[in-house]
Ligand code: SF4
């Protein structure tokens with residue numbers, strides 16, 4: 001059976017098709033103001049027997065495609081258990097939200113936490129901070145990685161952090177060090193979220209922010225644990241939805 | 248519907264804003280309540296009450312005032328309605344559940360004040376609440392620090408505020424304080440109404456309120472059934488209207504709904520399929536038109552079976568004993584009943600935890616959603632203990648911290664759905 005999962009996130013839409021437990025196709029695209037149009041393009045030419053949607057746009061999609069939906073939490077739990085059966089903790093840092101999920105090893109999640117309504121600590125926060133420092137998103141992580149020092153950022157609110165960063169630069173603080181400080185603050189925030197569900201091995205880091213080497217570095221250093229990142233950390237939710245469709 | 252603009256103008260409402268509010272609430276009511284399937288027939292009464300909540304009910308209240316009866320506005324279930332009725336007064340709840348006039352309110356309150364307090368100020372400052380405007384006496388009570396300090400400035404904007412002190416511990420001294428405050432309140436009521444509280448009038452008041460609470464308990468118990476015969480939204484609505492309506496008419500209407508629900512249970516009719524995930528809500532009160540969380544839950548294929556809230560069982564459980572031969576003894580009985588309310592402003596508050604566990608069992612709830620208003624210290628602090636203790640007992644808990652805005656609805660929906668997946 002060919003099962004398709006679609007994860008409609010605020011920034012990116014991801015699609016995965018599995019056939020007999022193997023991923024045969026995965027695609028992604030930036031979301032736009034016209035979510036359904038982006039979905040339609042992504043699905044073009046794909047062959048599938050079942051479809052399951054997840055992500056914040058799941059209901060909108062399901063209304064049009066008359067399909068099942070599952071929450072992102074469930075999708076990540078299922079997807080993570082498939083990729084890494086020994087996984088007990090999932091961390092997902094996406095565009096608008098951050099999730100920490102505890103798994104029981106039998107494919108169920110036992111607890112989950114999400115960031116509250118502000119964007120602090122999410123991918124969006126990093127994007128805005130990169131812009132404030134005039135870096136591209138890619139440079140941002142790489143440059144931060146080069147710094148041996150991290151300037152301490154005290155505000156976690158995006159708006160305040162932005163002006164704090166601007167005034168730090170004006171005071172002559174090193175740009176790389178400020179960049180590192182921002183990464184540090186995101187990791188601190190992430191760890192407190194993880195602590196609320198309990199941090200147990202193995203840990204899988206999913207979502208677009210997992211591409212950021214500096215975040216991964218600091219996270220592993222602070223946790224004193226290795227975190228696993230698969231080849232395509234953005235696909236876990238879509239994969240989970242696809243697997244769920246075969247149940 | 249009649250035109251009440253003249254009455255509203257005479258109460259000093261800001262007609263333009265008020266019209267807008269009525270429109271929003273009416274639209275919200277339509278979307279949230281009238282869209283539900285399989286509603287009990289008896290809910291039509293509540294539809295009517297809600298459509299006339301600023302109309303006919305206010306007119307009744309104005310008529311009562313014209314007869315010399317006093318209107319007492321309250322913010323907390325610790326204010327005994329029995330005493331108000333004993334001087335032939337009318338008791339109305341003033342708690343407000345919408346984000347309105349917050350900017351104005353923030354001239355008096357710090358931004359990190361809970362939405363409930365902010366909207367009490369907002370509704371007054373925006374001149375949109377006929378209940379506030381028709382109250383002869385507004386009772387503030389010293390519960391949380393937020394309310395306690397807020398009343399200091401509220402006094403300046405409402406002009407007829409009476410502050411009642413409340414204990415913080417369930418000790419003998421605490422009980423003595425509650426009694427002293429109720430005696431003082433009784434005197435105040437006698438003074439403004441010019442009526443003496445007698446054994447007879449107080450017994451009558453007790454009877455009316457007992458009947459009202461008994462009807463609510465009856466309704467609550469019918470929700471033990473699976474399939475559940477009434478939605479959590481409709482039950483919450485009854486709990487909210489409890490604070491505004493004519494108590495005797497309200498009691499009769501709730502009992503009529505209960506008769507209908509009993510029939511439904513016999514016939515195995517429910518509002519959601521048998522076996523739907525059952526959720527108990529616990530935490531801060533939800534005042535009209537705060538329906539955000541229940542709406543999300545019940546539109547995610549789960550059903551709310553009970554409310555451990557002041558707009559719910561915490562507010563309505565236990566009756567006042569009416570055997571006594573003097574006013575003082577009756578007041579003692581009232582104190583006994585109210586002293587059991589396990590609000591989070593008390594320390595320690597172990598009983599609330601026991602009540603939640605007991606309710607989970609009785610209502611056969613699959614999980615508990617703890618609803619805490621942002622910046623509400625008492626309930627937020629207690630939520631951590633509730634979560635720890637319940638999870639330890641094998642009861643899944645979801646902590647939701649929110650306010651009156653709608654911005655976080657999408658995120659809450661994700662969390663609620665995931666929680667439902669967890670408990671199904
Ligand atoms: S939660 Fe506490 S302060 Fe609020 S109405 Fe209930 S008893 Fe009163």
Ligand code: SF4
Pocket residue numbers: 361362363364390391392393394531532620622623624625626
């Ligand atoms: S919700 Fe909490 S902070 Fe707000 S009035 Fe009630 S007890 Fe006080």
